[in-house]
Each structure stands twice: as structure tokens, then as C-alpha cells.
Amino acid sequence: MSGVARGRGVAVTGMGLVTPAGIGVEENWRRVLSGVSAAATDPELKGEKVDISCRVxxxxxxxxxxxxxxxxxxxxxxLAVVGARQAVADAALDTGSWDCTRVGVVIGNSLGGASTLEKQLRTYCAGTPEDVSALMIPMSMVNMVAGYVAMDLRIHGPSLVTATACASGASAIGTAREWLLSGLCDVVLAGGTESAISPGTLNGLSRMGALSGRTDDPGAASRPFAADRDGFVAGEGAAILVLERCADATARGARRYADIAGFSATSDAHHATAPHPRGEGLARALRAALDDAGVLPDEVEHVNAHGTSTPMNDLTEARALHSVLGAGAAVTSTKGVTGHTLAAAGAVEAAYTALSLYHGAIPPTANVQSLDPSIDVEIDVVTGSARHRPISVAASTSLGFGGHNAALVLTVAA
Known part of the structure; x- marks a missing residue:
């Protein structure tokens, strides 16, 4: 079947971006197109083995x-509340006049208020339990981000958090799309958020071997698909998208950045933290998302890849992308600029994919001097500078600990 099944699409009519690439859509887009990394030495991690991060x-x-x-x-x-406010304003929605019972919130998160929890547990372990904050629990619970966004914007429709590790943001967008297509909601704020750059969390990631040890040159540490990559740089951020049914967006004269035409998710059922070596689960997710969208593999012109800069992910993902798309799609990983924003990553990268379609530009993968020769399949990784050209169909892929895979297919707004 060739061509996009437009009836299954929902429109991206607003965005809020609060990421290491900047605050706001314009600042983010300029930074990711520049290919200049946001990684830097982090004073709050002084004395830790890995003391670099990507903060907002x-x-x-x-x-x-x-x-x-x-x-x-x-x-x-x-971060998420600010991103949600930005997104609603960007979509030109009037919260005073919308039917708040028909608006939903679904946000991806994984680690919750890890920094708050770590700080309060240190207070408790210091022998002063009376100084533990009464807000420790509501500040650290993962679901509270959806609750607070709903409270802030007076949203009375469904609200929830998706937790599929680093695929959480993509899972949230896929869930929101189903809410709209089922008729449960008319507008959904969907995305992801994470801010867990604390000594305890980063020490845990470092012990796993997930983080880059290039602390003497933080700006060059995140280098997806590069021959000498050695791990990711932990980041924080939030991306919130306003999603509406295409017909509703058109009827109110809304700007459409792009349409979410397809989504699918799978499980590797392979390993707690390692992806399937041949990327079979991700490949199945991408094929199913293409089928959902009514798009043929050779119609996909661009992929914003998960591309974590870890040795295992990038090899696995390259194999998965090649098995489905061949070598025709231009592949980039914007984590070279933002670092890995964990649960927010799928939403951040979906937003960047929508902007690629809207502006006709593909950001470069930062810091790549030479591609990893052990990647035994051909993929077209964008390096050096941005590619400017019209794009009609793109995909965004996400993977998470636990074997979670998610794929989104986006198309240029009709």
C-alpha cells in the first residue's frame, strides 16, 4: 500500500521544548541544526567519577x-509544566474556552523525582528524620507530573504517565494518538520529561558502563554511531506536544508542524538492559508503525534515531533500521547535541522530527569523525552539517531498558 492513510493521523499543533538545546522551539531548533553539543562539566557532580552532563x-x-x-x-x-504552558500557547489554544473535560495529558517519565528522593534520604540517614520534607512523596512520585500539568492548565480529561524507560516519551505520544482516534479526547498534551542528574543516579549508570568517560572533553563525549563512542552523556529536559485530530486542527485553522501517522511498540523479551543484538524487536515496531501509517519502507526519507552513543545500542539500531529501510533514509541522532534525556528522549526527538518535516532540514549527528566500522550494515548517517531538503515521511525510534521499543511515523501536514 503506497501513500499515507491520513484518516489515522493526528496533527502536532503546538510544542513546548525545555532541553539542553535551549528553552523554546526556536532556540532548540537553532542548536540542533548547529550540531554543537550542550555537554559540560557539572559543578553539582564535583568529585564524581563522571562529572559531565547536559542540563537545561x-x-x-x-x-x-x-x-x-x-x-x-x-x-x-x-520542566514539564513550563513545556506544557509553552505548547498550549504555541498551539494558540484558549484554556479559558476549551472543553476541559475533553482534554487529556499523557507524559512519559522513568525515574521521577530521583534528586528529591536522594536528598531527602540523605537527610533521613543523617539522623534527622524530623527534617525530611512532607513533600518528599508527592515531589518524587512519577505520576505527579501528569497531575500537576492537569492542575496547572485546569485539564479535567484523563491524565497518566507512561513508564517504558527511555521509550517513555514515544509511548506517551502513541497513547495520546489512540485517545484522539478513539474519541476519548479532542486535545491531548503528550510528551516526556526527566531530570535525574544526581550523584546517586549517575553513579548507578556509570557502574553499568552506560556513561561516557570522556570527562576531559565533555563537548565531544556524545558521539552516536562514531567509531570511538564510549557511552552517553546524561541529560535532562521536557518536550510536550499538543496533538489534535487532523480534521479538528484544520477546522480551527491551526498550524500543523507535522502529522503523527503511525505508531507501534514491541518488547524484546531478551535482557534487562541490553537490546536484542539484531534489533529484531525494534525492526518489528518500525514495520508495524509503517503499516499503521500506510507507508512503504522506501518512502521513509529520514529517521531521528535513538542513537545513544553506546556501543551496543548504535550497532543494534543500525541493523534494525537497515533491515526495514535499507540505506535510503538519512539517519541522525540529536543526542550528540542534547545528550540522553532518558524518559524525555522519545518526545524530544519526535518534536525534532516534526520540525525536520516542517522546515525541510535534517540536523547533523554531532561529533562523528568516522563511523564505526563494526556496524556491518549500510546506513546514511548525517554528519558535519545539516541537510536542507523537503521531507515528506520520517520516523523516530526509541528503545528502553526492559526491552521496550517504540516507533513513530510522521508525515508532512497535508
Whole structure:
């Protein structure tokens, strides 16, 4: 079947981006097109084996949210609330006039308020349990981000959090799409958020061998698909998309960045933290998402890959992409710029994929001097500088610990 099944699509009509590439859509897009990494030495990780990270630059929660709101929210929730406000404004939606019972929220998250929990447990273990905050539990619970976004925007439809590790943001967008197509909601705020750059969390990731040890040159540490990659740089961020049925978006004259035409998810059932060596689960997810969208493999012109900069992921993903798409799609990993924003990554990268379709540009994969020769299949990795050309069909792929795979197919707005 050739051509996109438009009736199954939903439109991206607004975005909020609060990431290491900047605050706001325009700042993010400029930074990822530049291919300049956001990684830097992190003062809050001083003394740790891995002391580099990708943080959101210049984020002031008090200025963004006000002191009364900011103090009661963990940073992962602060980022999402700001992103949600941006997205609604970008979509030109009036929260005072919408039917709040027909609006939903679904946000991906994995580690919750890890920094808050770590800090409060240290307080408890120091022998001063009376100093533990009464807000420790609501600040650290993963579901609270959806609850607080709903409270902030007075949304009365369904709200939930998807937790599929680093595929969580993509899972949230896929879930939101089904809510819209089923008629459960008319508007859904969907995306992902994570902020778990704490000594305890990063030590755990480092012990697993997941993080780059290139601490003497943080700007070059994240290098997806490169021959000398050695792990990812942990990042934080949030991406929230406003999704509406295409017909509804057109009827209200909304700008459409792109359409989410297809989605699928699979499980490897292989290993707790390692992907299937041949990427079979991801390949099945991508094929099913293409079928859902009514798109043939050779119609896919661009893939924003998971591309973590770890030796295992990039080889596995390359094999999966080649097995489905061959070598025709231009592949990039924007994690070279943003680092790995964990549960937010699938949503951040879906937003960048939508922007690639909207602007006709593919960001480069940062820091790649030479591709890994052990990648035994041909894929077209975009390096050096952005490629500017019209794009009609693109995909975004995500993988997560636990063997979670998710694939989104996006098309240019009709």
C-alpha cells in the first residue's frame, strides 16, 4: 500500500521544548541544526567519577513558575509544566474556552523525582528524620507530573504517565494518538520529561558502563554511531506536544508542524538492559508503525534515531533500521547535541522530527569523525552539517531498558 492513510493521523499543533538545546522551539531548533553539543562539566557532580552532563541552560523555575509553585515541584515536573504552558500557547489554544473535560495529558517519565528522593534520604540517614520534607512523596512520585500539568492548565480529561524507560516519551505520544482516534479526547498534551542528574543516579549508570568517560572533553563525549563512542552523556529536559485530530486542527485553522501517522511498540523479551543484538524487536515496531501509517519502507526519507552513543545500542539500531529501510533514509541522532534525556528522549526527538518535516532540514549527528566500522550494515548517517531538503515521511525510534521499543511515523501536514 503506497501513500499515507491520513484518516489515522493526528496533527502536532503546538510544542513546548525545555532541553539542553535551549528553552523554546526556536532556540532548540537553532542548536540542533548547529550540531554543537550542550555537554559540560557539572559543578553539582564535583568529585564524581563522571562529572559531565547536559542540563537545561538558564532554567529558573521561580521566574518561570513563581515561587509558590516552584518550591513544591521536583525539577522534572517543573520542566514539564513550563513545556506544557509553552505548547498550549504555541498551539494558540484558549484554556479559558476549551472543553476541559475533553482534554487529556499523557507524559512519559522513568525515574521521577530521583534528586528529591536522594536528598531527602540523605537527610533521613543523617539522623534527622524530623527534617525530611512532607513533600518528599508527592515531589518524587512519577505520576505527579501528569497531575500537576492537569492542575496547572485546569485539564479535567484523563491524565497518566507512561513508564517504558527511555521509550517513555514515544509511548506517551502513541497513547495520546489512540485517545484522539478513539474519541476519548479532542486535545491531548503528550510528551516526556526527566531530570535525574544526581550523584546517586549517575553513579548507578556509570557502574553499568552506560556513561561516557570522556570527562576531559565533555563537548565531544556524545558521539552516536562514531567509531570511538564510549557511552552517553546524561541529560535532562521536557518536550510536550499538543496533538489534535487532523480534521479538528484544520477546522480551527491551526498550524500543523507535522502529522503523527503511525505508531507501534514491541518488547524484546531478551535482557534487562541490553537490546536484542539484531534489533529484531525494534525492526518489528518500525514495520508495524509503517503499516499503521500506510507507508512503504522506501518512502521513509529520514529517521531521528535513538542513537545513544553506546556501543551496543548504535550497532543494534543500525541493523534494525537497515533491515526495514535499507540505506535510503538519512539517519541522525540529536543526542550528540542534547545528550540522553532518558524518559524525555522519545518526545524530544519526535518534536525534532516534526520540525525536520516542517522546515525541510535534517540536523547533523554531532561529533562523528568516522563511523564505526563494526556496524556491518549500510546506513546514511548525517554528519558535519545539516541537510536542507523537503521531507515528506520520517520516523523516530526509541528503545528502553526492559526491552521496550517504540516507533513513530510522521508525515508532512497535508
Amino acid at each position: 541552560p538558564g532554567f529558573d523555575p521561580t521566574a518561570e513558575l513563581g515561587r509558590r509553585t516552584a518550591w513544591k515541584l521536583d525539577r522534572f515536573t517543573q
